[in-house]
Amino acid sequence: MPKSDDPSAPEEKRHSIGARRNPATEAAILDAAIEIVAEKGIARFSMEAVARRARAGKATLYRWWPTRGALLMAAYERQKQIGGYPDTGTLEGDVAAVLRLLFDHWARPEGAIFRHIIAAAQSDADLAAALEGYRRERLDSLTVLVDRAAARRELSGAVSGPDMARAIMAMAWLHLMVGRLDADAEGIARTLVRGWVADTPSPGPAV
Amino acid sequence: MPKSDDPSAPEEKRHSIGARRNPATEAAILDAAIEIVAEKGIARFSMEAVARRARAGKATLYRWWPTRGALLMAAYERQKQIGGYPDTGTLEGDVAAVLRLLFDHWARPEGAIFRHIIAAAQSDADLAAALEGYRRERLDSLTVLVDRAAARRELSGAVSGPDMARAIMAMAWLHLMVGRLDADAEGIARTLVRGWVADTPSPGPAV
DNA sequence: TAGTAACGGAACGTTCCGTCTCGTTAAAGG
DNA sequence: CCTTTAACGAGACGGAACGTTCCGTTACTA
Numbered sequence: 001m002p003k004s005d006d007p008s009a010p011e012e013k014r015h016s017i018g019a020r021r022n023p024a025t026e027a028a029i030l031d032a033a034i035e036i037v038a039e040k041g042i043a044r045f046s047m048e049a050v051a052r053r054a055r056a057g058k059a060t061l062y063r064w065w066p067t068r069g070a071l072l073m074a075a076y077e078r079q080k081q082i083g084g085y086p087d088t089g090t091l092e093g094d095v096a097a098v099l100r101l102l103f104d105h106w107a108r109p110e111g112a113i114f115r116h117i118i119a120a121a122q123s124d125a126d127l128a129a130a131l132e133g134y135r136r137e138r139l140d141s142l143t144v145l146v147d148r149a150a151a152r153r154e155l156s157g158a159v160s161g162p163d164m165a166r167a168i169m170a171m172a173w174l175h176l177m178v179g180r181l182d183a184d185a186e187g188i189a190r191t192l193v194r195g196w197v198a199d200t201p202s203p204g205p206a207v
Numbered sequence: 208m209p210k211s212d213d214p215s216a217p218e219e220k221r222h223s224i225g226a227r228r229n230p231a232t233e234a235a236i237l238d239a240a241i242e243i244v245a246e247k248g249i250a251r252f253s254m255e256a257v258a259r260r261a262r263a264g265k266a267t268l269y270r271w272w273p274t275r276g277a278l279l280m281a282a283y284e285r286q287k288q289i290g291g292y293p294d295t296g297t298l299e300g301d302v303a304a305v306l307r308l309l310f311d312h313w314a315r316p317e318g319a320i321f322r323h324i325i326a327a328a329q330s331d332a333d334l335a336a337a338l339e340g341y342r343r344e345r346l347d348s349l350t351v352l353v354d355r356a357a358a359r360r361e362l363s364g365a366v367s368g369p370d371m372a373r374a375i376m377a378m379a380w381l382h383l384m385v386g387r388l389d390a391d392a393e394g395i396a397r398t399l400v401r402g403w404v405a406d407t408p409s410p411g412p413a414v
Numbered sequence: 415t416a417g418t419a420a421c422g423g424a425a426c427g428t429t430c431c432g433t434c435t436c437g438t439t440a441a442a443g444g
Numbered sequence: 445c446c447t448t449t450a451a452c453g454a455g456a457c458g459g460a461a462c463g464t465t466c467c468g469t470t471a472c473t474a
Binding site: 220221222223224225226227228229232258262263264265266267270 | 448449450451452453454455
Binding site: 046047048068 | 462
């Protein structure tokens with residue numbers, strides 16, 4: 001039986017620990033947020049529900065997370081744990097591997113938070129700014145793949161590293177937003193990495 | 208001065224035209240929905256606000272559009288008017304052209320509805336189903352580009368047409384969702400159409 | 415020791431939800 | 445012709461969540 005939102009029993013009441021932030025309160029609130037999304041879905045995620053389950057006052061929530069979006073973002077950052085990207089030996093294999101990692105992560109109940117963050121960011125400028133920062137950080141991390149490919153002299157030189165990273169992210173996000181996390185990561189990687197046209201008069205493999 | 212939501216003056220009261228749907232009512236409601244989103248943003252878009260501006264009863268709204276998402280979708284379909292895709296002579300040029308068309312369309316105040324439809328679909332199963340139908344329709348329409356490229360014997364054969372269409376859509380949607388509708392369509396097209404790696408062992412002009 | 419700020423809790427007014435009645439209107443159908 | 449049917453504007457209704465504001469308690473800080 002899933003835990004109810006109403007503060008029934010086993011957790012003892014928390015109190016102020018003086019004129020400073022209580023880490024136990026922060027943890028309880030973020031955990032409650034993650035649990036609610038995982039158990040009941042985003043529709044049941046409200047500031048009131050989080051406060052009830054965490055046995056926290058609404059004022060405490062609003063003191064540290066001014067909007068629902070901010071709390072969502074914090075909850076996502078707390079639970080996310082994506083390790084480094086495996087080295088498969090080819091760019092196409094690396095791209096497939098990172099897509100597979102992302103799809104598996106987002107398919108978990110807590111991972112589903114992320115698509116709701118993107119959704120909420122469409123009407124919340126502050127959240128949009130936070131998401132943009134996170135997005136740039138993830139884009140930068142994808143350059144690892146490109147650097148490895150460059151070291152192997154695998155690249156054609158027709159496309160820049162940042163452009164490649166954006167394309168990978170675009171494919172990942174599209175499949176997240178349309179709920180197709182069972183998509184064929186290898187097929188997507190092939191679509192991106194190999195050219196669609198037979199012969200481009202590009203300046204060839206840069207030496 | 209933007210029109211207020213409150214039904215002040217100039218529109219005369221509509222009545223029932225008998226035991227059948229009133230087209231004027233439908234038009235007034237959809238127009239009100241489009242105007243509210245364009246003028247005030249999605250945050251001010253509510254069933255109540257639409258009913259107020261359209262001088263319609265809430266029951267009338269719910270009779271024809273059972274959810275907010277359904278009304279959003281109908282409003283988008285009413286105002287969208289994307290013509291055919293221009294033929295630029297190359298696949299890369301065609302992809303750039305379609306991206307430019309989409310970006311320009313979505314950058315208009317009414318076009319912004321679409322990103323909110325994608326957002327709302329994350330928490331509304333009915334809307335998600337409607338969006339999925341629309342998405343497949345747009346994917347099919349993109350095969351025109353691929354067919355033209357095939358007729359020119361431009362394709363490498365390494366990537367299938369549906370995969371190409373999905374990749375184009377992914378890039379378009381990403382830039383929509385992150386608010387980068389000023390992106391370089393030509394650069395994106397190049398990223399997709401040309402290969403990232405120098406030499407693929409596909410049936411092409413291997414060196 | 416006095417000041418300060420976080421804490422749980424609860425009440426507040428507001429907005430929007432979706433449902434529901436009401437009286438009016440006019441087409442549909444026997 | 446005249447009863448039936450259904451759409452219409454209007455708005456009351458209970459419920460949920462919003463974001464703010466108090467309260468009394470707690471314990472660190474100066």
